[in-house]
Amino acid sequence: MTDVVGLLHPGSMGSAVGAQLRARGHVVLWCPDGRGDATHRRAERAGLEPAALPELVSRSDVVLSLCPPAAAEATAAQVAGQNAVRAGTIYVEANAVAPGRVRGIADRLAPTPVVDAAVVGSPPVGGKHPTVYLSGPGEQTERIAGLFARTDVRTHVLGEDVGQASALKLAYSSYQKVSRVLAAVAYGAAESYGVADELLAIAAKRTRSYLVETDYIPKTAARAWRWRPEIEDAATVIADAGLPDSLLRAAAATLARWEDERDEQLDVEEALEALRRGRGPAAST
Incomplete structure (x- = not known):
């Protein structure tokens, strides 16, 4: 036809x-x-x-x-x-x-x-x-x-349901496109400190995307209490290199929602629910 x-x-x-x-x-x-x-x-x-x-x-x-x-x-x-x-x-x-x-x-x-x-x-x-x-x-x-x-x-x-296709596209874009922006910022910071080649060597050891490793979500929740300060310091490094640090600051605010969750026995759904109801700074925004 x-x-x-x-x-x-x-x-x-x-x-x-x-x-x-x-x-x-x-x-x-x-x-x-x-x-x-x-x-x-x-x-x-x-x-x-x-x-x-x-x-x-x-x-x-x-x-x-x-x-x-x-x-x-x-x-x-x-x-x-x-x-x-x-x-x-x-x-x-x-x-x-x-x-x-x-x-x-x-x-x-x-x-x-x-x-x-x-x-x-x-x-x-x-x-x-x-x-x-x-x-x-x-x-x-x-x-x-x-x-x-x-x-x-x-x-x-x-x-x-009208909206399912668009939701899938934007869920994927939220990782795929933002991760590229974040990669550019990370590389820029490493380059400013003369360690870009070493950063690439570390990254090359990884062959899979975190997006397909959903079992890592509860692990991230359990580690948020110590990851947040590290990410905040990483944001300072980014800013000192003359690069925008807003992505890192937003990531730190997101981790703050998980700061009361230190139980590595959470499943994915429990970890996501904890993120939604989080009590950290991001919860009031």
Whole structure:
């Protein structure tokens, strides 16, 4: 089945996804109004068909929103404002936004069904295979999954609750992206003191991510009482190196919530509940 997909807007991820859909025989529209030269070049290379927004909305079986997160609501409002969405059209909200924002977009676009989507991975070029996680009404999520069949874009349906896909994306981003920022700050501090090579040598001994080692959460809780002062001193080292120390200060405040928990027999759920009800400085913020 050939679908018409309206793509808003073809950035590096969007244009690559659009090219994958084009390769499967789908028609992919994009709106050039107000877009810069780089966007025009990406759309042309991907074989996307230009269309004014009213035409894009009225022709599309699927409207796929892949834009900067800050523009998600404005993009949805522009689509809703056309009053031209056909019955049966699905709006796919594929931006990294909070679940509440996705639900607000779904309310704005009603009765047009909205599928919550989260893209994890690099653009599908050069043999890369990102995964699009989907949540929302079953019939619609299955249809979107079918849209990407036999492309380099993988899909995974999470459930029927709008917001699940966005929650997964932001939970992952909270570690994956912030850890990169923290790594840059840590390296900068080591470099300032002439020990960058030694830092890298220590780090190279570790091959797994703490994100997959959930059994470490209770251990962290039990050690928070002595880790917090260490992290506060680490923040001082960072600041002395002329680098921002706010991430370290926030980590110390988070550890303070666990300072009454020194029992290494806690399980993961108990440790997380202790973090939620913590009595440290972060509890009042």
